[in-house]
Amino acid sequence: MIPQLQFADYVRLLPELVLVVFGVIVMLAEPLVDPQSDRKSLGVIALIGALLSIGASIYQTGYAGDAFNGAIHVDTFSIFFHVLIGLITAVVILASFEYLSVQQIKYGEYYGLILLGAVGQMLMSSAVELVLIFIALEISSIATYILAGFRRRVAISIESSVKYFLLGSFATGFFLYGIALMFGATGSTVVYTIAATLTHGATPLAYAGVALMFVGLGFKVASAPFHVWTPDVYEGAPAPVVALMSTGPKAAAFAVLLRVLFATAAPGWFWLIWVSAILSMTIGNIGALVQQSVKRMLAYSSIAHAGYILIAFAAAQDVGMSAAIFYTATYAAMNVGAFALVAHLANAGEKYVTLEDYAGLGRRAPAQAAILTVFMLSLIGIPVTGGFLAKFYVFQAAMQSHLTGLVIVGVINSAIASYYYLRVIVVMYMREPSKEVPVMRMSPGLVVALSACVVATIYLGVLPDRVLRYALQSAQALVR
């Protein structure tokens, strides 16, 4: 017998429903707008949708619990990620207004796809049934594959899209295979039922399932050794899309990873995470050292940051999980900001994306240079910015779990990393430009988006207590 759906079931899916409705509206409105316009009106609709979905997520606080037959579970954890993904989406949409008009991209589907991708990402954080998680992952991924190829007259954008699609499908295949093995091992695909079975002991099948699922998710979070796609895809995809895919789907994938590893009481993940953390940090940072393109550098940096987050995973327990959650949020604030600014500085045709193009920026555009400096400092982990606290929190969690080795590798890595982020600052303020690089004024939408990122970055660095407590509550809600 299928149980009746209650009102509460719909509330527990409300943010996703809102996004779907607005996404569809954008798609339907697309043929109605002037084909030569820059689709800003559609962007505004999408923005409203994103903001409403944040409101809907906050509204869910009164409706914690299961929905749709236990396939969805709303708790502090899911709400935290819903709000985070909603914010990322909203900021990226704001930052895209200028980008689309500068790059002459006249397709309203862009905004529709962003919203539909967000549906998948949000669902990933609240789904507790593996098949639903898989479907959510696919919704998110497919939207992102298309978005990556949105500069469709540019070869590297197409390359980016195809590469991402091929490797991404392969990775989701692994994930699906993992689910199948897990089902074989435990007879269930619901996270909590699996947990109940696995606490009584795990079969080799379960170990294999965990490993395969980790491969799939490791690809999505761009952790080594599943990171190879990242620099090429980030380099080719439109910069605001990179802002999105390096944070939104990544945050959602981390949410899934937290669920899959901890809520299922999965066995044998520790060394997987440990090795992947060290590889990601080291490969990411060393790779970033030699990059000339800022986009590629930030791509390698995002691999390294995935490594830091995995340290928190290895630390496990409440502190480790909450450190991972807090880091994800902080990383989103600084990275969306950094890529949004890179998108702006790239100018028409994304011509100016190398370090050399940033020379003398401190003089040409003091405000933009100052903002980028804030993000770079946060990525290094300098106090007063969220990046510092996030890193501190991760290392502290690891130290509390007596993972001194991981902490030392992490600490050395952040010292290496400071070099290449610092180089951006050095170039902006201390080098004289070797060629003429045009300066564009920032559009109001971008100003709002960047201000939001700067404020969030500093807020998380100075008054982190509230968010830290939410992160801790989320971590506690995760395991029941």
Next chain:
Amino acid sequence: MSTHVLDSYILSLVVFVPLGGALLLMFFPRRERDIRVFTLVVSVLTFILSLHLPVHFDYTKATTANSAFQFEVNHQWISAPNIHYHMGVDGFSMWLVVLTTFLLPLCVLMSWHSVHERVKEFHILLLMLSAAIIGVFVSLDLFLFYFFWEASLIPMALMIGIFGHDRRIYAAVKFFLYTMIASMFMLAAMLWLYAHAGSFDYTDIQRYLAAGHPEVEGAARWLFLGFFIAFAVKVPLFPFHTWLPDAHVEAPTAGSVLLAGVLLKMGTYGLLRFNIGLFPAEAHRNAPWIIILAIIGIIYGALVAMVQPNMKKLVAYSSVSHLGFVVLGIFSFTAIGLVGGTFVMLAHGVSTGALFTLCGMIYERRHTYEISEYGGLATSMPVYATFFLVITLASIGLPLLNGFVGEFMVLSGAFLANPVWGIVAATGVIWSACYMLWMYQRVFYGEIKNDKNLKLVDLNKRERAILWPFAAAALIMGVAPLIWTRAIDHATQNLLSVIGQVMGR
């Protein structure tokens, strides 16, 4: 002693007034004069506020009292992990705070004409830097300490990199990487302490470490080293000093003054507060080789200074030598050595700050630091020559000037601990007289050989206004050191009683 209303706010004010000033400056229109005047007002205000500390310092507070610190403020900042906004000063840190605020307005004044590009950025960085340095000296929560410690890095690096001389980028990056990498070791040590003691609070951790837990026994050596590396690079102790001459020579004058005057003291202060305060037994065990490094630094710094053709580099290497005295005094584990070491920190802040200022003034006129370019300046710039002489004598430790007091006490302390150390280190005083006086002779005496030096203008009112406070401070510190040593002595007794308890076990 009665408590003053300001007592529990004063430290926050001293940190946040310059910081607030920096934030306000960001929204200032780019009118250079207004920016300078505003920064000057903010910095003078900070200095006046900081004078509250010595005026209301409670010298009678029993050294066995529960907390050794005064003007404390303690609020929960972050609940998990347990981090407090905990500030307070004792005799060691109080005068370092005042030294910082004393140098700040002078730095604004000395940059009045020498910095004329990106004036706004310069003053923002200046205020942020001093706020961070003051924060380091007053923090009693390890996290807060680390927060300010790292925060001081960026403004200094940017100041060198943007406003410095020819090789500024190299110097800025080197400075940043050296200190950043070194402080990572301290971070690891702090995290270990938190994981075991459950607190970042200085006194809590001190108590935890003194309790003699078995897990501390094995780790203490590594923790000690973690803190030591971070501070030794900052001091800088031989052989970690190579970033210093580069940073000093390339930095703008105000940057050099703050760097030598107070930023290096973050290192010696850290050694005193953390390495000795938290790990007295380890410090005592490691003292011999640290002292040997310090003595090598004293003599090596002096010898290298002697052969420098570059005035600013000479002063920079003299810092390596003087800071060696500080470390020697601190690790002599004698009351007089500790007081002397702290006094040298203050005296060096004043006299080396003044020396860099003087170098800057001549650079503004001739755009070179090469000693060989000068000669006979006493004729063309008599006032300048007089100030330079006073400060030179202060720096080499002439009695009645500030350098003498501290070095004398340090050497007495070293002598008490081990006569050989005292004797070898004392030669450093001779060397310093050699290089400083030799430089003075080459720059100021003799005939004017270079025609460019004939038309040099002597100091103007602004420049004299900068140098008078330096000269006056050098003299008063030399004549009446008790004003300073009283508070330092108070803190030293306290520290020695803590050490005594731990070592006596």
